[in-house]
Amino acid sequence: MTSPSATPERYPYQNEPTWSKLEKAIARKAFDAALGQELHEVIQEAKRMANEIQKSSDLWDLEHHLTQRRKEIDFKYDFRGSRLTDVLGRLLYENRLGEEDLRGLPEEKMKSIRSFAQFLGDGAA
Amino acid sequence: MTSPSATPERYPYQNEPTWSKLEKAIARKAFDAALGQELHEVIQEAKRMANEIQKSSDLWDLEHHLTQRRKEIDFKYDFRGSRLTDVLGRLLYENRLGEEDLRGLPEEKMKSIRSFAQFLGDGAA
Numbered sequence: 001m002t003s004p005s006a007t008p009e010r011y012p013y014q015n016e017p018t019w020s021k022l023e024k025a026i027a028r029k030a031f032d033a034a035l036g037q038e039l040h041e042v043i044q045e046a047k048r049m050a051n052e053i054q055k056s057s058d059l060w061d062l063e064h065h066l067t068q069r070r071k072e073i074d075f076k077y078d079f080r081g082s083r084l085t086d087v088l089g090r091l092l093y094e095n096r097l098g099e100e101d102l103r104g105l106p107e108e109k110m111k112s113i114r115s116f117a118q119f120l121g122d123g124a125a
Numbered sequence: 126m127t128s129p130s131a132t133p134e135r136y137p138y139q140n141e142p143t144w145s146k147l148e149k150a151i152a153r154k155a156f157d158a159a160l161g162q163e164l165h166e167v168i169q170e171a172k173r174m175a176n177e178i179q180k181s182s183d184l185w186d187l188e189h190h191l192t193q194r195r196k197e198i199d200f201k202y203d204f205r206g207s208r209l210t211d212v213l214g215r216l217l218y219e220n221r222l223g224e225e226d227l228r229g230l231p232e233e234k235m236k237s238i239r240s241f242a243q244f245l246g247d248g249a250a
Contacts, residue, residue, distance in 0.1 A: 039181045042181075046175050046178065046187065047178060059164070059167060060195060066184065070185060
């Protein structure tokens with residue numbers, strides 16, 4: 001006898017979009033390029049800030065800045081399928097990728113991605 | 126009626142060395158000079174590390190290094206009277222100050238400071 005609550009759900013995340021292997025490969029390429037570019041920017045910032053350090057408060061400002069940037073990047077670049085639409089939408093909103101970088105994704109996913117980018121744009125306006 | 130345990134102790138830290146104003150001024154000068162020198166070293170390290178960053182792991186190594194150094198320095202440079210003998214002893218052990226920088230402190234305090242430096246030296250040997 002099995003109680004209903006102990007029965008494994010066959011579809012635990014019914015609303016989660018599924019990503020085919022090809023779609024994931026397209027997303028991964030755009031995601032990695034945006035991440036690489038953002039890390040490159042943080043490296044350039046760090047070099048500039050370090051170069052300009054004159055007193056200890058500048059030093060700890062650099063440390064604080066790097067910690068903040070690391071946390072932001074860790075949070076932002078989440079490749080799980082459950083978050084990927086929003087993640088790509090944010091990168092689109094931030095101009096870290098363009099729609100052309102996502103060529104090959106089905107229109108349904110592009111709509112969701114554009115919609116999240118639009119949502120962020122509306123919030124910032 | 127007052128129970129003994131509720132009576133405020135007149136000397137709550139009986140074993141804590143007391144520091145006169147003059148002694149504190151001598152200690153402060155040596156302490157500040159050592160701290161300034163150590164911060165200068167960390168700044169130079171940070172500039173060198175930042176300059177050599179090539180990939181993101183180098184960037185996060187710099188962040189981690191700065192966090193560690195900040196915590197070490199916060200812990201090490203504690204000017205409370207209750208810790209000052211050990212703090213100066215550690216700086217003496219690390220050659221961040223010399224006995225000549227503490228000229229004017231009474232021999233009793235110098236003995237305690239030397240003794241802690243010796244203790245650290247024995248531990249490291």
